[in-house]
Amino acid sequence: MVRPTTLISSVRLNRYLSLDILLASETFQHTGNFKFRGAWHMASNVPHHHLLTSSSGNFGQALAFACQELNKRCTVVMPNDSVIVKVEAVREFGGDVELVDTRKITRDARVAELARQYPDAYVASGFDDDLMIAGNSTLGRELAKLNGGIDALVAPISGGGLASGILKGLRSEGVDIPLIGAEPLLANHVTRSFRAGQIVRDKEESKTIADGARTTSLGERNWEILKTGLAESIEVPEAAIRDAVRLLFHLANLKAEPTGALAVAAILIQRERFQGRRVCCIISGGNVDAPLFSSLIV
Amino acid sequence: MVRPTTLISSVRLNRYLSLDILLASETFQHTGNFKFRGAWHMASNVPHHHLLTSSSGNFGQALAFACQELNKRCTVVMPNDSVIVKVEAVREFGGDVELVDTRKITRDARVAELARQYPDAYVASGFDDDLMIAGNSTLGRELAKLNGGIDALVAPISGGGLASGILKGLRSEGVDIPLIGAEPLLANHVTRSFRAGQIVRDKEESKTIADGARTTSLGERNWEILKTGLAESIEVPEAAIRDAVRLLFHLANLKAEPTGALAVAAILIQRERFQGRRVCCIISGGNVDAPLFSSLIV
Numbered sequence: 001m002v003r004p005t006t007l008i009s010s011v012r013l014n015r016y017l018s019l020d021i022l023l024a025s026e027t028f029q030h031t032g033n034f035k036f037r038g039a040w041h042m043a044s045n046v047p048h049h050h051l052l053t054s055s056s057g058n059f060g061q062a063l064a065f066a067c068q069e070l071n072k073r074c075t076v077v078m079p080n081d082s083v084i085v086k087v088e089a090v091r092e093f094g095g096d097v098e099l100v101d102t103r104k105i106t107r108d109a110r111v112a113e114l115a116r117q118y119p120d121a122y123v124a125s126g127f128d129d130d131l132m133i134a135g136n137s138t139l140g141r142e143l144a145k146l147n148g149g150i151d152a153l154v155a156p157i158s159g160g161g162l163a164s165g166i167l168k169g170l171r172s173e174g175v176d177i178p179l180i181g182a183e184p185l186l187a188n189h190v191t192r193s194f195r196a197g198q199i200v201r202d203k204e205e206s207k208t209i210a211d212g213a214r215t216t217s218l219g220e221r222n223w224e225i226l227k228t229g230l231a232e233s234i235e236v237p238e239a240a241i242r243d244a245v246r247l248l249f250h251l252a253n254l255k256a257e258p259t260g261a262l263a264v265a266a267i268l269i270q271r272e273r274f275q276g277r278r279v280c281c282i283i284s285g286g287n288v289d290a291p292l293f294s295s296l297i298v
Numbered sequence: 299m300v301r302p303t304t305l306i307s308s309v310r311l312n313r314y315l316s317l318d319i320l321l322a323s324e325t326f327q328h329t330g331n332f333k334f335r336g337a338w339h340m341a342s343n344v345p346h347h348h349l350l351t352s353s354s355g356n357f358g359q360a361l362a363f364a365c366q367e368l369n370k371r372c373t374v375v376m377p378n379d380s381v382i383v384k385v386e387a388v389r390e391f392g393g394d395v396e397l398v399d400t401r402k403i404t405r406d407a408r409v410a411e412l413a414r415q416y417p418d419a420y421v422a423s424g425f426d427d428d429l430m431i432a433g434n435s436t437l438g439r440e441l442a443k444l445n446g447g448i449d450a451l452v453a454p455i456s457g458g459g460l461a462s463g464i465l466k467g468l469r470s471e472g473v474d475i476p477l478i479g480a481e482p483l484l485a486n487h488v489t490r491s492f493r494a495g496q497i498v499r500d501k502e503e504s505k506t507i508a509d510g511a512r513t514t515s516l517g518e519r520n521w522e523i524l525k526t527g528l529a530e531s532i533e534v535p536e537a538a539i540r541d542a543v544r545l546l547f548h549l550a551n552l553k554a555e556p557t558g559a560l561a562v563a564a565i566l567i568q569r570e571r572f573q574g575r576r577v578c579c580i581i582s583g584g585n586v587d588a589p590l591f592s593s594l595i596v
Contacts, residue, residue: 006304008326011363012390027551028306065309085548092310250383253325253584255553286551294592 001069002037002135003029005142005282010252017271020278021264022150023248024143027256027286031089033212034139034162034284035062035126041135043067043074048122052114053077054107057086058212058285059126064095075121077110083211085289102205127161128219136162139282140169146280147175155282156262157181157190157233158213160222162284167229178231182266184208185235189217194233199223209292210241212259212285240265245296248283257288258296299367300335300433301327303440303580308550315569318576319562320448321546322441325554325584329387331510332437332460332582333360333424339433341365341372346420350412351375352405355384356510356583357424362393373419375408381509383587400503425459426517434460437580438467444578445473453580454560455479455488455531456511458520460582465527476529480564482506483533487515492531497521507590508539510557510583532564539563543594546581555586556594 008023026034039062043051050073053063060076067074076090080099090097100110115123125132143153143166157163163181170177183190187206193199201217208214218226244261247268248254256264263281267274306321324332337360341349348371351361358374365372374388378397388395398408413421423430441451441464455461461479468475481488485504491497499515506512516524542559545566546552554562561579565572 006306006326008304010326011328012387015390028304028308030309032551089310092313249553249588253330253553255547255551290547290592290595294588294596297588298592 001030001040002138005029005139008252008254013247013251016247016251017267019267019271019274021267022146022278022280023252023254023283024280025254025283026139027254027260027283031058031061031065031093032285032287033058033062034136035059036066037138038132038135038161038165039063039066042124042129042131043070043072045131046122048120049073050075050118050121051124052111052118052121053124053126054111055126057082058287060095061086061089061093063124064090064093068094075114075118077107077114079107083289083292086287089287125219127159127215128221130221132161133165133168133221133225136165137169137172140166141173143177143280144170144173144175147177149278150177150280151277152178152180152279153282154180154182154263154266154279156210156213156259156284157183158187159215160190160218160226162282163230164222164225166282167225179229180231180266181233182236182262183233184210184213184241184262185237187213188235190233191235193218193223209238210259210262212257213262234266234270236262236265236269240269242296244268249297254283255286255288255293256283257285260285299328299338300436303327303437306550306552311545311549314545314549315565317565317569317572319565320444320576320578321550321552321581322578323552323581324437325552325558325581329356329359329363329391330583330585331356331360332434333357334364335436336430336433336459336463337361337364340422340427340429341368341370343429344420346418347371348373348416348419349422350409350416350419351422351424352409353424355380356585358393359384359387359391359585361422362388362391366392373412373416375405375412377405381587381590384585387585423517425457425513426519428519430459431463431466431519431523434463435467435470438464439471441475441578442468442471442473445475447576448475448578449575450476450478450577451580452478452480452561452564452577454508454511454557454582455481456485457513458488458516458524460580461528462520462523464580465523477527478529478564479531480534480560481531482508482511482539482560483535485511486533488531489533491516491521507536508557508560510555511560532568534560534563534567538567540594542566547595552581553584553586553591554581555583558583
């Protein structure tokens with residue numbers, strides 16, 4: 001059911017950056033984002049017939065579609081300032097959307113309320129769940145095939161589900177390519193966690209344009225894998241995220257969402273150190289609404 | 299050197315259309331358009347060290363890059379109202395651009411002048427050339443692998459280079475999938491040629507938004523292949539082209555240029571007849587500038 005990632009290289013992008021970059025794009029994954037990998041694995045493997053989660057959009061859409069394909073019920077708690085296309089997409093896939101005003105009640109608190117209301121439901125985390133990590137590891141296994149052809153992998157990081165999944169997949173294939181995380185500077189809890197040697201939690205969600213990276217901390221399960229496995233993390237300013245979306249559009253014909261452009265943005269701000277290294281950037285997803293995208297590409 | 303086409307299917311697009319569509323996207327081909335296939339084959343196979351052509355952009359860019367890779371010289375005649383990104387891209391690949399005011403002198407006339415000026419140059423047609431057809435046939439050979447899984451192919455058509463190449467490639471593999479051409483209603487010389495049983499030429503270039511389909515007639519070599527090989531042609535109104543670009547952006551995360559969206563646009567206006575058929579739409583390219591693209595996706 002999961003679609004393999006799409007490998008893209010662009011001469012124009014490489015020349016512009018004077019670098020050798022391969023893009024692994026999850027923008028054509030089902031529901032337009034890598035999240036479907038974990039969602040599908042989770043929904044297929046839990047015995048529950050109702051799954052309940054909180055999501056800024058991509059995981060909700062992925063889980064809704066996975067549940068619909070499996071004839072299961074799906075309830076998704078979303079902030080009431082979510083981009084409309086993401087809310088509509090969850091509903092399109094048969095998901096029940098519960099909008100919450102996050103200034104009044106946190107998403108987690110609303111999920112807890114609903115969990116009491118539906119005691120038979122599986123409460124799904126979009127990142128801190130062994131089934132998610134296992135599902136995301138399919139991408140790591142695919143990327144392991146690039147062994148010998150690339151010197152480093154760069155992937156967006158926030159909750160840590162994607163990065164820990166990639167590491168798990170690489171390890172399962174016995175492959176050891178350094179994995180670098182790219183997180184928004186405005187939501188830099190990963191870098192701070194590595195400095196502290198333990199999970200650091202933000203008090204509130206960041207307003208970074210990379211809306212898929214607004215998670216307030218790494219997941220416990222992800223941290224266990226990442227603390228010894230992630231080579232490092234790079235903090236990416238908002239301007240670089242915008243630049244990366246624009247460059248991917250103009251030079252690689254790729255529609256990436258801001259979170260999806262984090263890896264390329266990290267390369268943009270540290271070009272010197274990637275000189276002469278063959279780097280694979282994971283483009284985690286492509287779901288972005290037209291008004292925002294239009295404002296980024298001009 | 300040529301990159302294989304990228305196969306994409308989108309559940310959301312299929313559900314929206316109630317159809318079963320596979321997209322074969324050439325937007326990630328070198329220089330962002332299928333034209334590189336023919337350009338590379340041509341530049342590699344002619345003995346000349348200087349190639350000269352007229353192009354609304356995509357062929358020029360493709361030929362410039364092919365020549366640059368082969369250390370050959372390339373001169374491209376372009377209308378002075380070409381979108382800037384296309385002119386810049388030709389220059390970026392080392393091509394010499396000759397801008398012409400097409401109200402004063404036709405592009406062909408200017409090419410003829412330059413051909414006299416450079417008698418050693420090969421005058422390259424972007425579509426009516428056996429080398430182009432042979433180069434484009436690599437796409438047909440790739441699509442032949444879909445035999446059994448699809449019932450029809452739909453491809454943009456204007457000069458006929460892509461369609462005749464696809465047919466040639468399918469035939470070389472002994473595969474007979476019906477190929478349908480999609481042309482702008484504003485530049486419908488293909489449909490008129492089939493009605494007349496001979497090549498019909500437009501007096502002047504159309505102003506269709508599908509700028510890669512402004513060719514004024516089928517090429518002679520292409521017509522020889524198409525007149526017995528093309529299943530039919532569909533005339534596509536401008537509004538449908540715009541709709542197709544927008545739907546590909548929103549539902550398939552694909553950045554297509556208007557010409558690239560012609561096949562999907564043809565399906566859009568004739569949904570009933572494609573019901574229950576598995577159709578592969580060729581997305582011929584993705585090179586479109588940001589202001590136009592922004593105006594199409596909202």
